[in-house]
Amino acid sequence: MSDRNPLKVTVVVGNPKPQSRTRTVAEALPPALLAEGSYDVEVLELADIAGELFQWGSEKVTAAKESVAASDLVVFATPTYKASYTGLLKAFLDQFGSDGLKGVVAIPQFTGGDLTHSLAPQTTLAPLLLELGAAIPGRGLYFVIDNLPDLDDFIAKAVADYSAVFASLTRVAGSVR
Numbered sequence: 001m002s003d004r005n006p007l008k009v010t011v012v013v014g015n016p017k018p019q020s021r022t023r024t025v026a027e028a029l030p031p032a033l034l035a036e037g038s039y040d041v042e043v044l045e046l047a048d049i050a051g052e053l054f055q056w057g058s059e060k061v062t063a064a065k066e067s068v069a070a071s072d073l074v075v076f077a078t079p080t081y082k083a084s085y086t087g088l089l090k091a092f093l094d095q096f097g098s099d100g101l102k103g104v105v106a107i108p109q110f111t112g113g114d115l116t117h118s119l120a121p122q123t124t125l126a127p128l129l130l131e132l133g134a135a136i137p138g139r140g141l142y143f144v145i146d147n148l149p150d151l152d153d154f155i156a157k158a159v160a161d162y163s164a165v166f167a168s169l170t171r172v173a174g175s176v177r
Helices: 021-033 046-052 059-069 087-093 120-131 145-173
Strands: 007-013 039-045 073-079 105-112 141-144
Touching: 007 021, 007 046, 007 059, 021 039, 021 073, 021 105, 021 141, 021 145, 039 046, 039 059, 046 059, 046 087, 059 087, 073 120, 087 120, 105 120, 105 145, 120 141, 141 145
Parallel strands: 007 039, 007 073, 073 105, 105 141
Antiparallel strands: none
8 A cells, every 4th residue: 555545544432431441452453453654543532522422513523423434444442331332432323324434444342341242342333333334344353351461462363353354355356346
């Protein structure tokens, strides 16, 4: 990828607490997955625009929405709340129409206290992202937050899994009419 046209990567953090451990986990994925210099990353803390999420037409929310929709890859990160994603993330995603994320590759990433809700990325957030038109390259990520010292190993496994999917998709894309 040329330096003049890098991938646009966005990390959307749905934690009501800014600078959270959920953000730390989400920010670890892009530099491990993508070649250095091939992308630009932006972090969108939804907590920073929480007060305007229900003000339809808010300039901050509109700008955030447009930035996410223009991304090539988005990591949607959230702590697990009641076996699902936060209301903050839901309120933001409600801003998009049915194909509002068409052309975006989306990775749902949850953090939680234990593995009880480890299927939540696939069963709750992935269907919503698909409804919005995003493409999801495999399973979502679920990270037990007390395992933060093992984050590098977790990310390395996720990168191996996603790399295999992207390689397969590249092969198929080369044969598409």
